Amino acid sequence: MNLLRAAFSVSSWTFASRITGLLREMLLASAFGASAITDAFNVAFRLPNLLRRLFAEGAFSQAFVPVLGDIRTREGDAAAKALIDHVAAALLWAVGLTSLVGVIGAPLLVYAIGSGLSGSAFDDATVMTRIMFPYIGCMAMVALGAAVLNTWRKFMLAAATPVLLNVAVIAGIWLAPQFMARPIYGVAIAVMIGGLLQMGAVWWGLRRLKLRPDVLKSPRRAFGYAGVKRVLSQMAPALLGVSVAQLSLIINTQIATHLGEGRVTWITLADRLLEFPNALLGVALGVVLTPSLTRAASSNDQAGYNGLIDWGLRLTLLLGLPAALALALMAQPLTALLFHNGKFSDTDMIQTALAVQAYSIGVVGFTLVKILAPGFYARQDMRSPVKVAVIVLIATQLMNLLLVPYLSHVALALSISLGAMLNAGLLYVGLRRGGAYRPEAGWLVFLIKLMIALAVMGAVLWFMGQGVDWAALKAAKWERAGRVLAMVAAGAATYFVMLAVLGFRLRDFRRREPTLPAPGA
Structure with missing residues (x-):
């Protein structure tokens, strides 16, 4: 299997997902602005997320x-x-109970993540939490199906399903005002419809492979199965590690609700832009690499394992560094183009752009983690990433303590970004010290060439953005769109032309999965 082609396939569908996701956020911002009601929706949606x-x-x-x-x-x-x-049956019992508890305890959950919401906004968030909380059940089944499809090297369907959620929400934004006195509730209902569509699509894919799970099992039978116990034993430390990372997001959301109206929305929209490079590169490579790394580790193929990590790191830096630089230099143009419409004010645009710049610092860290963490998981080492996650949580919240009084919501984005860089650094050191990874030859020359290409690209973007009042172009939408697209095209062309001049070729990054013996051979 050509891993670069597989990663491109996943990335292409992820790109479609992020484009429709951006359209979703653009319509939501235009229809409701950065207001108390959008803060309430974002808090409610963040809970099942x-x-x-x-x-x-x-x-x-x-x-x-x-x-x-x-x-x-x-x-x-x-x-x-x-x-x-057996895992599907156990998961269904677990998420079913979780969904029931979430619906009943919605007010407590909203208070835990957004106690700074005003009275009416708090009530709206509670109602929408009850509407959307069962979404976690749909996504648990989608995650199981995606894991199976990816293990069988069927990457495209799992990568494509988020488009269904975005299409459903976009339809909800358009249609809800025609049928509901509180249109934002219609958007929440659309989230649930999107979750059901995603689940149906993945289940269809499993049926084609004749792998659709038999979930009609008692809790005792499901949880008593040896394989389920093995998954749960691995899941316990992984759950702690992911919990630590999500706890940081919960704390940041809680802080944002106390900083004033609109802050949650500014951070959410900035995060949406961050997801573009993170998903297109980090998620795609993580999806493709994890099964391959697992096979290499299970077969004691150290050379193949090392080569996969090295390939992933190089490809991440090759594409992640220009994405980070472009996001920093084009934060205001991109924010203006995508969100500065309707009820979204000049202040909203400027404050969101500042958060985007803070997030750009962490782009490479976020993407590297998607490569480095699977290196531990493939070896079934769940504890090392947990230890790193705890350190990152403490560091992130210490940064919040120091920076929020001076930088407000921007500090929340900055702390997350610096935490991501720390996370990637510690994971890298862990793989090196444990002997799991050794960098292959050519890294110094590779990095020098990258720096030259980045410097030229950065100079072009900086020059093109000088003297432009992006807020004033709200009334000139076509001119604004043309300027932004010209910057994107010029930056991309400059970077890739410079790479070609410096000797980079696409064939240098092609990699096939190591060929391993059949089971039992």
Whole structure:
């Protein structure tokens, strides 16, 4: 399998997801502005999203994918199918109970994450939490299905499903005002519809592979299965690690609600821009690398394992560094183009752009973590990333304590970014010290060439952005769009032309997955 082609396939669908996600946020910002009601929606949506990252796409996937890949490599497809059936049943029981508790305890959950919301906004957030909380159940099943599809090298469907959520929410933003007195509630309902559509799509993919899980099992039978116990034993430290990371987001959201109206929305929109490079590169490479790293580790192929890590790190820096630089230099142009419409004011645009610049510092850190952390998970070492996550949490909140009084909401983005860089650095040191990874030859020359290309690209973007009043261009939408697209095209062209001049070729980054013996061979 050509890993670069697989990563490009995942990245392409992820790009479609992020484009529709941006359109979703643009319409939401235009329809409701950076107001108390959008703060309430963002707080309510963050609750199931946090649990999705915690249980479904976070600790569960980190524990399940290596175990599933290891069993498939060592014991074959029949044993893997039995594991899928029992894990799916156990997961369904767990998320069903969690959803019920969340709906009943919605006011307490909203208070825990957004106690600074005003009275009416707090009530709206509670109602929308009850509407959207069962979304975690849908996403848990989607995460399981995606893990199976990725293990069987069927990457595209799992990468494409988030588009369905965005399309459903966009439809909700358009249609809700025609049918509901509180249109924002219609958007919350659309989130649930999107979750059901995602689950249906993944289940269809599993059915085509004849891997659709048999979930009709009692809790005792499901949780008593040896493979489930193994996943749970791996999930416990992974859950702690992901919990630490999500706790930082909860604290930051809580702080933002006390800084004043609109802060939660500014941070949320800035985070949306951050997700573009993170998802297009970090998520895509993580999805493709994790099964391959697991196979290499399970087969004791140290050379193949080392080569995969090295390839992922180089590709991350090659594409992540220009993305970070472009996001920093184009924060205001991009924010103006995407969000500065309708009820979204000049102040909203400027403050969101400042948060985008703070987030740009962490782009490389976020993407590197997606490469380095799977290096531990593939070796079924869940504890090392947990220790790193605890250190990062403490450091992040100390930075908040020092910086928030001076930088307000920008400090929240900055602390997350610096924490991501610290996270990546500590994970890298851990892999090196443990002997799991040794850099291959050519890194110094590679980095020098990258710095030259980045310097030229940065100079071009800086020059093109000088003297432009992006707030004043709100009434000249086409001119604004043309200027921004010209900057994007010029920056990309400059960077890749410089890479070509410096000797970089696409074939240098092609990599095939190591060929391993069949199970039992």
